[in-house]
Amino acid sequence: MSAARLGLTAAVLVAVLGQVAVLAPGTGGAASEPDDLTHLTPPPQPPLAVIGPESIGVLRDHFNALADRTRMLLLLSPT
Amino acid sequence: MCLRGASALQQLLERDSTRLAIIVLWEHVTVSDRKMGIPTTRVLARLSDRRARQFWDPQRVVSYTMARDLPRDTLASVAEIDSTGAAVVWDCLALFKPGVRWDDRFPIPNWGGRPVIDVVDALNRKWGNAPAPADTGAKR
Numbered sequence: 001m002s003a004a005r006l007g008l009t010a011a012v013l014v015a016v017l018g019q020v021a022v023l024a025p026g027t028g029g030a031a032s033e034p035d036d037l038t039h040l041t042p043p044p045q046p047p048l049a050v051i052g053p054e055s056i057g058v059l060r061d062h063f064n065a066l067a068d069r070t071r072m073l074l075l076l077s078p079t
Numbered sequence: 080m081c082l083r084g085a086s087a088l089q090q091l092l093e094r095d096s097t098r099l100a101i102i103v104l105w106e107h108v109t110v111s112d113r114k115m116g117i118p119t120t121r122v123l124a125r126l127s128d129r130r131a132r133q134f135w136d137p138q139r140v141v142s143y144t145m146a147r148d149l150p151r152d153t154l155a156s157v158a159e160i161d162s163t164g165a166a167v168v169w170d171c172l173a174l175f176k177p178g179v180r181w182d183d184r185f186p187i188p189n190w191g192g193r194p195v196i197d198v199v200d201a202l203n204r205k206w207g208n209a210p211a212p213a214d215t216g217a218k219r
Contacts, residue, residue, distance in 0.1 A: 036119050036120075036121065037119075038119065038120045039117045039118060039119060039120060039123065039135075040120040040123065041123050041133050042123065042124050042126075042127035044129055045127075045129065045131055045132060045133060046132055048117075048118070048123060048133050048134070048135050049132070049133075049134045049135070050134070050135045050136075050137070051104075051134050051135070051136050051140060051141070052136075052137070052138050052140055053138065053140055056140050056141065056144065059102070059104075059134060059141065060181045062102065062132065063102065063175075063180075063181045064180050064181055066100040067177065067178060067179065067180055068177055069098045069099060069100055069177055070097070070098075070099050070100070070174060070175065070176060070177055071099075071100045071101075071102060071174070071175045071179075072099060072100070072101045072102065072172065072173070072174055073102045073104070073172070073173045073174075073175065073188070073191075074085075074088070074101070074102070074103045074104065074126075074171070074172050074173075074195065075104045075106060075141065075142060075157075075168050075169050075170070075171050076081040076082075076084070076085055076103065076104070076105055076106070076169065076170060076195065077081045077105070077106060077107060077108040077109055077112045077169055077170065078081070078082070078105050078107075078112055078115050078118040078119075078122045079081065079082065079109060079111040079112050079115060
């Protein structure tokens with residue numbers, strides 16, 4: 001292998017390794033943490049339920065089904 | 080602010096073992112919220128109490144319903160007025176006594192307020208060493 005070709009190979013390798021380092025978790029790169037891609041509630045809670053104009057009854061039914069106890073309602077934004 | 084309040088509330092709930100149901104509604108309010116999309120596992124973990132059920136309300140249906148149905152003085156304790164003059168119910172906590180039902184109109188909470196981080200402080204004082212969430216003297 002010529003010196004020029006060896007130098008080019010080394011340059012490509014450095015560039016590739018640099019990219020890998022940027023994407024690797026914990027290196028300060030822009031990659032998402034695994035938890036940022038999922039929407040899982042903590043066990044044993046039921047899965048996250050989506051409500052909208054047509055499905056607000058699901059929430060109302062849940063509220064009324066628990067009428068034998070005190071209910072704490074929270075409205076929060078995720079930031 | 081909301082996430083700080085959620086974490087503070089979780090710490091309070093860990094010291095409480097009463098028969099309580101916790102309903103958590105996540106909604107977009109700020110520009111930062113809209114960038115986030117659906118609440119992530121990391122966000123949902125802020126409220127890990129086993130008595131909780133979590134909902135995602137991307138269209139703020141519950142906020143609109145509460146703004147429509149609640150009396151003005153009650154709404155003032157749980158809502159913020161946005162730049163258009165509309166009431167946005169968020170970063171708030173409301174307690175409902177046993178027996179209260181949601182029928183034609185959204186029920187009036189027995190106690191509540193905002194922001195949650197401040198309400199948690201009030202709850203800490205209210206419950207003290209003998210948590211009794213059914214005893215609901217309205218903050219409003």
